[in-house]
Amino acid sequence: MKVSIDFARCEGHGLCEEAAPDLFRLDDEGDLLALFDHEADLPADRQTAAERAVRVCPIGALKVAGR
Incomplete structure (x- = not known):
């Protein structure tokens, strides 16, 4: 599985950091x-x-990719 990241779209809410601080x-x-x-x-x-x-x-x- 891969994670697709749209860095330009990110608004910096930080919820991903809270959910997966090691990632x-x-x-x-x-x-x-x-x-x-x-x-x-x-x-x-x-x-x-x-x-x-x-x-x-x-x-x-x-987004999850590759599943």
């Missing part, structure tokens, strides 16, 4: 940082957290 972080300017290689498949032990973050994004900047 997402907002920098000091409120820009989203992916703490994983978003071009590669996520390890199985991180997929549940990623799916949770995708669900809570209020503007759909995150």
Whole structure:
């Protein structure tokens, strides 16, 4: 499974960071940082957290791909 991230669409709400702090972080300017290689498949032990973050994004900047 991969997570597709639309960085331009992200508004910096931070809900993904709350849902999956080991995967997402907002920098000091409120820009989203992916703490994983978003071009590669996520390890199985991180997929549940990623799916949770995708669900809570209020503007759909995150999407699950490759399932």
